[in-house]
């Protein structure tokens with residue numbers, strides 16, 4: 425018996441990266457996966473990948489930042505399935521915008537509207553589908569929701585909000601048997617990192633990855649599947665008494681007080 429047999433699991437941002445990997449992992453564990461995204465072409469590839477491993481998947485267009493789109497999505501789920509068991513709030517965007525006094529207000533609004541407001545909207549309209557039987561909500565925050573990055577105040581504000589919104593959900597719905605937890609990934613090799621820093625083939629992307637490996641105690645970036653395994657834990661009964669928690673999965677980056685010897689000892693720098 426797999427850990428998510430008989431469960432219906434919604435995954436937002438399922439077209440690429442952590443969302444696709446989690447959709448696949450949920451399907452491997454026996455769930456019927458409802459993958460949702462704005463990018464319907466890439467979403468179809470996720471669906472095919474699930475079918476190829478013998479899993480069950482449905483896909484639907486969803487713009488988490490648009491409440492009409494979210495209510496339509498919720499109505500479709502209610503009509504076809506009546507309830508859901510797992511909600512993986514993962515859709516997100518990120519972009520550098522400069523120091524706060526130069527940070528474009530439109531960028532701040534866009535990141536907040538997808539990463540934070542999107543998590544709120546999808547939860548607001550899908551929680552009614554969990555009220556009868558309970559379930560598990562997993563919000564994808566970030567280590568950037570626990571501390572800050574240069575030039576990324578919008579993302580830091582959004583993910584900080586997601587971390588605390590998770591606690592609010594756990595309190596509001598504990599008596600309904602709905603748990604809510606967050607995953608705070610470190611730097612994970614996905615298209616988002618390519619768009620922020622450049623791909624592995626580009627000099628800027630290579631430099632970024634080298635620096636990330638250097639500051640990460642485990643000496644490497646994380647993989648989408650490693651985040652997906654944490655999501656399986658939080659979705660399953662293995663975490664039955666865990667709620668309101670944020671789990672860091674960052675290779676140890678946030679374990680530092682400051683980089684200390686790393687700044688001076690050349691032995692630290694080579695990580696690969």
Ligand SMILES: NC(=O)c1ccc[n+]([C@@H]2O[C@H](COP(=O)([O-])OP(=O)(O)OC[C@H]3O[C@@H](n4cnc5c(N)ncnc54)[C@H](O)[C@@H]3O)[C@@H](O)[C@H]2O)c1
Pocket residue numbers: 436437438439440441442443460461462463486487488489514515516517518538539542564565566567608609610611612613614615616617
């Ligand atoms: N990759 C990392 O290093 C990292 C680190 C910490 C947190 N995260 C978070 O993990 C989540 C997944 O990111 P990823 O790295 O897999 O990036 P990604 O760009 O590969 O995936 C993000 C997905 O969200 C979708 N999306 C964007 N806007 C949407 C919207 N309005 N409605 C529906 N779908 C939308 C995209 O189409 C894409 O499929 C994000 O919330 C991100 O902030 C990523």
